[in-house]
Amino acid sequence: MQTENTKATEQVESTVSEETRQETETQAHPKWLWVEAAVWTERMLAALVNGVKGGKWFSLMDKIYAERTLQLAWQRVRSNRGAAGIDRISIERFEGQAEQYLQELHQQLKTGTYQPQAVKRVNIPKASGGTRPLGIPTVKDRVVQMAVKLVIEPIFERIFRDSSHGFRPERGCKDALREVDAWLKAGYNWVVDADIKGYFDNISHELMMSKVEQYIADKRLLRLLEAYLKQDIMADGESWKATKGTPQGAVLSPLLANIYLNELDHHIGKKYRMVRYADDCVPRRRIEGRSPSCSYAA
Numbered sequence: 001m002q003t004e005n006t007k008a009t010e011q012v013e014s015t016v017s018e019e020t021r022q023e024t025e026t027q028a029h030p031k032w033l034w035v036e037a038a039v040w041t042e043r044m045l046a047a048l049v050n051g052v053k054g055g056k057w058f059s060l061m062d063k064i065y066a067e068r069t070l071q072l073a074w075q076r077v078r079s080n081r082g083a084a085g086i087d088r089i090s091i092e093r094f095e096g097q098a099e100q101y102l103q104e105l106h107q108q109l110k111t112g113t114y115q116p117q118a119v120k121r122v123n124i125p126k127a128s129g130g131t132r133p134l135g136i137p138t139v140k141d142r143v144v145q146m147a148v149k150l151v152i153e154p155i156f157e158r159i160f161r162d163s164s165h166g167f168r169p170e171r172g173c174k175d176a177l178r179e180v181d182a183w184l185k186a187g188y189n190w191v192v193d194a195d196i197k198g199y200f201d202n203i204s205h206e207l208m209m210s211k212v213e214q215y216i217a218d219k220r221l222l223r224l225l226e227a228y229l230k231q232d233i234m235a236d237g238e239s240w241k242a243t244k245g246t247p248q249g250a251v252l253s254p255l256l257a258n259i260y261l262n263e264l265d266h267h268i269g270k271k272y273r274m275v276r277y278a279d280d281c282v283p284r285r286r287i288e289g290r291s292p293s294c295s296y297a298a
Contacts, residue, residue: 013222027237031062034169037126038068048154056217063151064144064221067232070102073146077139077251085138086120086234094139105144108288112220116141118232118239119247133201135247145228145251153255155215160258161265165276176277183273200253201245201277203260205229211259228252254278267292 007102029045051077063069077091084090094101102133110113123131137145156228157169184191209226216222229246232239255276268274 011248014091030182035068035154036150038072039063039066040154048158054097054217056215057155058217060216060218061109061220061224064147065106067102067106069144069150070106073143073150074098074102075140076146080294082142083136085141086118087138087140089139091139093257101140106158109144114144114224117232119250121233121235121247124269132259134249135249135253137247139252139295141228142251144224145235148224149252149255150219152177152216156255156259156262159215161269163269163274164258164262164265164276166276166280167258173277176275179275183275187274194280196279200248200257202244203257205242205244208256208260211263212256225252225256229256 030047032040032045032048034264035045067259074094078095082089084093105114116142119135119137119141120134122134124134126132153169163179165171165173165179205226208229209222212225213222230242230248231247232241234245246256259278261279265274
């Protein structure tokens, strides 16, 4: 008869063995080493690399509300810190009851009773002067959004162009600058420096959802994403429902923004060498016998 210590040892060994197996499976696809092995299994990675039938992914919600996924999502939200939302539950307070809160989120997502709370809006100063709005979701909503991101980000990373660098795994502003420098040295000396004014605040919800629906067919997940787009906004004691845009500060907003502009990346990339970082882009073209550079800001 096994002792309690023997059972505990076997359980730990089983857990370590499973984590090692998942890490080994992920390494079989070196491009996807950044994905969470506990979320993206070998079978899912194979489907990602080879393509899924019909080009659309079904049955993703169970991966999102899986207890392991929510635990990983909470760990990331905790490391990112940030202020409390309208429910005034801070990172520290959530941490004190994390097991209870995560179990509640698991059950609500599983049964379809989860509803995002309003986003608290604050205005923060810009380096160039003036202010910009920042949306602060509740910690609970940030955990769920992070869980969604862990599951769907690889699906869209597969279709993004290499010329896009903002808010993507293993990419950053220095990578964008290196690419700009490389194109300049290659002779692409006509440059347009463009910035999409008020980009996050003016994203069309309908167009955004249509782009997501090209790759995701899980109805429950689509309803959840739409609920995030249409979250109430609260500021100075007043609240209103968003009719467009996605809050800057929300976990999913950068990924959704890249999905929204992906078609633009591919369209412009057919004719020009474009480098984009979020809503800033630098299309360039090589023209012989003309002045070395011309820069515009929009």
